[in-house]
Amino acid sequence: MSIFDFSDDEALGSVRAVDTATVVVGVDNLELLRKMQVNRLVVLQSSRAGQYLVGIVQKITRDPAKAKELAASIDSEDQEPEEKNTVRISLIGTFLEKIGTRQNVFRRTLETVPEIDAYCFPIEGEHLTNFMKVVSHHDDTKTPRLSLGTYTLDQNANAYLNANKFFQRHAVIVGSTGSGKSWTTARLLEQISALPNGNAILFDIHGEYHTLKGDGIRHFRIAGPGDLEGLQTLDHGILHLPYWLLAYEDMVAMLVDRDDRNAPNQSMLISREVTESKRRYLEAGKHDDILANFTVDSPVPYSLAEVQAELVRLNTEMVDGSRGQKQGDFHGQLSRLIARLENKMHDRRLGFMFQAPHESMEFSWLERFAKSLMVGTRDQVDGRGGVKVIDFSEVPSDVLPLVVSRIASMVFAIAQWTARAYRHPIAILCDEAHLYIPERLQGGGILASALSYFERIAKEGRKYGVGLVVISQRPSEVNRTVLSQCSNFVALRLTNAEDQSVVQRLLPDSLGGMVGILPVLDTGEALVVGDASLLPSRIQIAEPANKPDSGTVEFWDCWATDEPAEHVAAAVMAWRRQSALAEKADKKQAKPKPAASKRRGNAKE
Ligand SMILES: Nc1ncnc2c1ncn2[C@@H]1O[C@H](COP(=O)(O)OP(=O)(O)O)[C@@H](O)[C@H]1O
Ligand SMILES: [Mg+2]
Structure with missing residues (x-):
């Protein structure tokens, strides 16, 4: 009928x-x-x-x-x-x-x-x-379906999405602060983690998602200054990103001031010395097969101390000339490079890169690192946690783009190098994407190279089974090229006109008019459009079982209590030590805000 x-x-x-x-x-x-x-x-x-x-x-x-x-x-x-x-x-x-x-x-x-x-x-x-x-019910396969919630038009009907298309063709989740992006993300992750072999990575910039629980979910945190002394390593969910994983472009962006007239020589020497140090490492380990084709960007450990010593030598070198000793070719040209390098090497906030534990300097470590991030639930050593939540809250904002993009590009590289028959698709969810996939480039090379990695994934990810989910409260500040590669939109309430027009431009012409409802959507209500949804629909997103911890401070309620708060000394201490650990242990604190996110000048939330 x-x-x-x-x-x-x-x-x-x-x-x-x-x-x-x-x-x-x-x-x-x-x-x-x-x-x-x-x-x-x-x-x-x-x-x-x-x-x-x-x-x-x-x-x-x-x-x-x-x-x-x-x-x-x-x-x-x-x-x-x-x-x-x-x-x-x-x-x-x-x-x-x-x-x-x-x-x-x-x-x-x-x-x-x-x-x-x-x-x-x-x-x-x-x-x-x-x-x-x-x-x-368009998709009559036997697998569990992806449902974000129910239709606003008919609360009795579950709004199912075609999950294959959602992740294949990349997706965007946008909405003003407090519109429900994090809850939507949690809802999405929850469903991925319920599958026997789910595989996803979430970049959790503010440490909001530590509340997500379940067998399918695994938590990592990028090591903060407080983790450097301990034996906290990969097995404890502490991630280090040793400097030898940085690409040449990243090193130059971090260490060379492009306005310095010695910049070309400095860059050249970084390349030369890092390559040489990697070569020595490979020779010592008798990795002849790698030696034949390696480049400065190959993921091979090397000794930065060795590189630094060589730079110092070149910077002070005297050579024999026709009229006695004279200054070497690079004499005095590398002082600023060396100063910057030493600064980074001793900066505790960057300890996760430059003071990584011994295990991460071993050749075999990358395999373990990649495996814990790349494989789905079934293939994890303990058969759990295919959804990986990585907490970046202790990473300083100036290097955040570099760290996030480095991990994303490693995932992509490994997917690319995996034989087609063995590829296990993975989704990368990028919360607060405007911070590291920017529309406008400022602040130098770090953002530019971060962007280039994400552009690559957006353009080619589908071929290799890497799906992107870009999440942001400022779509107008997220890179257009990356957004234009996304074919699915979950648009929550969006009040800013500039942001609305970005969404409008991405919608097919016949649906452009739907943008009108964006500012009047309820909290947790979304306009879902795209390949994954047969009908552009208004969906009330269902609550996730475990809610993200947005850390919203209830000003008035806090002011209304008469409990004394004894935490300023602890905060000062944490600031000095550049570690929020002591503060976190203090359970009496009503709403501890990690020192790390206060340091972050450009964080919007
Ligand atoms: N699907 C939803 N249903 C009901 N309430 C929601 C929903 N999503 C969000 N909220 C409410 O809105 C608040 C902010 O949501 P959140 O996801 O943290 O916003 P955003 O990440 O966009 O800033 C939550 O604390 C919750 O109270
Ligand atoms: Mg949020």
Whole structure:
């Protein structure tokens, strides 16, 4: 039985004009017009039997002059039905009662257009419920489906997404602060982690997601200054990113001041000396197969102390000349480079790179590191935790882009080097993406190289089974090239006009009008559009079982308590030691804010 069994007197009106995917309906039924709203769904008779065209209401026009006229002549019997009341509709798909052996199928294609005078019916009540069921059961495979929540239009219908397309074609989650991005992310991760072999990485910039629990979830934290002395290592969920994993570009961005007139020589020497040191390492370990093809960027350990010593030697070198001793080629040119390098090597905040524990300097360590980040639940050593949450809250903001992008690019590189048959797809979820996938480049080379890694993943990730989920409260500050590669949008409430227009530009033309609802969405309510969703839909995101810890401070409530707070001394201590650990251990604290995120000048939340 068809779900669209309308009788002609239920019609809103009939088609007056048709464009490629837009239809203007002249309204006959004023009662129905009054109930009509923008973004509601309607169905039109198609020229083919058993097929219907489904559309979204874009614009409702009621001719005011005519309306007045009508009111004035309300008694005159011979008043013709209103012609100037129109509804403009964007066609979005076709409903087929039967295709092959399947019944009731919805497709995002338009194989026919409606004919002039075809009837148009609003989809409401039971029709809506039934239609939503058809839409959300589009994917009749046996695997558990991805559902973010229920449709606002019909709270009884689960809004299922095509999860394959969601991750294959990359996704964006945007919304103003407090609109529900983190909860949506948690909801997404929860469902990935429930699968037997889920595989994802979340870049948790503020340490909000430590509350996520379950067998499928594993937590890592980039080592902070407080982790350097302990034996806290990979097995304890503490991540170090030893300097030997940095690419040449990253080293130059971090160590060389491009305005220095010696910059070219400094860069050249970094390359030369790092390559040489790597060569010595490989020779000592008899890795002949690697020696043949390695470059400065090869992930091979080396000794930075050795490089530093060589730079110092070159900087002070005297050589024999025709008239006795003279200064060497690089004499005095490397002083600033050496100073910068030594600074970094001793900066405790960068200890996770430059003072990484001994184990991370071993050749075999990279394998373990990559394995813990790259493989799904089944393939983890303990058979758990395919969803990896990495807490970056102790990473200083100036190197944040470098660290995040380095990890992302390693994941991508390993996916690329994995034989096709063995690739296990992985999703990379980037919270606060505007901080490291920026639209405007400022602050030098670090951001530029971070961006280049993410652009690469956005463009080529699909081929290698690496999916991106870009999450941000400022879509207008996230790189356009990366955004334009994303085919799925979860847009929560968005109040800033600039941000709205970015979303508008990314939507197909026929749906551009939907941007109008962005500022009025409720908390946790989203407009979901894209490959993964057959219908652009307004979805109420369901609450995740474990809520992220947004660390929102309840100003008024805190001010209203009379409990004394004894934490300033501890905060001063933590600041001096550059470690928030002591503070974290202090359970009496109502809302400890890690010192690390206070240091971060450009953090928005
Ligand atoms: N799906 C939802 N349902 C109900 N309340 C929600 C939902 N999502 C978010 N909220 C509320 O909004 C607050 C902010 O959500 P959050 O995800 O931290 O926002 P954002 O990450 O966008 O800043 C939450 O603490 C919660 O109270
Ligand atoms: Mg958030």
